[in-house]
Amino acid sequence: MKVALGGTFDPVHDGHRALFRRAFELGDATVGLTSDDLAPKTRREDRYVRPYDRRHRDLDAELAELAEEYDRDYEIRRIDDPTGFAPEPQFDAIVVSPETVTGAKRINEIRRDEGNEPLDIEVVDHVHAEDGEIISSTRIVRGEIDEHGNLTPDRDGRDAPGETDAETASGAVDTTDATDATADGGPGAESDDA
Numbered sequence: 001m002k003v004a005l006g007g008t009f010d011p012v013h014d015g016h017r018a019l020f021r022r023a024f025e026l027g028d029a030t031v032g033l034t035s036d037d038l039a040p041k042t043r044r045e046d047r048y049v050r051p052y053d054r055r056h057r058d059l060d061a062e063l064a065e066l067a068e069e070y071d072r073d074y075e076i077r078r079i080d081d082p083t084g085f086a087p088e089p090q091f092d093a094i095v096v097s098p099e100t101v102t103g104a105k106r107i108n109e110i111r112r113d114e115g116n117e118p119l120d121i122e123v124v125d126h127v128h129a130e131d132g133e134i135i136s137s138t139r140i141v142r143g144e145i146d147e148h149g150n151l152t153p154d155r156d157g158r159d160a161p162g163e164t165d166a167e168t169a170s171g172a173v174d175t176t177d178a179t180d181a182t183a184d185g186g187p188g189a190e191s192d193d194a
Contacts, residue, residue: 006032024070032079093120
């Protein structure tokens with residue numbers, strides 16, 4: 001089975017790992033990574049998003065380890081538009097989080113319009129932090145929790161880099177409320193990286 005999913009993954013956390021594990025349980029995975037232009041549009045909150053190459057490097061390291069564990073293949077593809085590559089005919093399933101189901105349904109509408117079979121939609125529940133709230137990249141960047149959901153009250157958040165680095169970084173300047181990040185961030189993209 002060929003599985004699609006996607007997101008911004010900045011930084012990768014246990015909620016993302018749950019998505020990756022489900023994808024590898026099903027088959028080989030193609031993981032969409034939002035481009036520097038698309039990444040800010042998938043944010044509910046204005047925050048710095050690291051450049052694509054850095055996110056790609058970290059995502060590749062995560063996926064390589066899990067792919068080996070599950071004896072699966074994977075590919076990372078850049079996504080530049082809301083539906084990414086998910087409408088392509090070779091895919092059988094899409095892995096999403098609960099708030100991105102609507103986007104997966106929209107992808108299936110596109111697939112039907114293009115004469116392709118709809119994808120099986122696999123919904124993976126959120127992973128919760130120590131405080132019972134959802135683990136999200138935004139909470140990690142703010143310094144509230146670590147990637148595993150442990151509370152980090154003594155940690156400062158991550159700010160955007162200095163002027164030199166910022167020229168190559170994607171700054172989050174989202175002014176929309178991305179309630180459905182799959183539609184706004186690509187196949188299986190997470191809303192606010194939840």
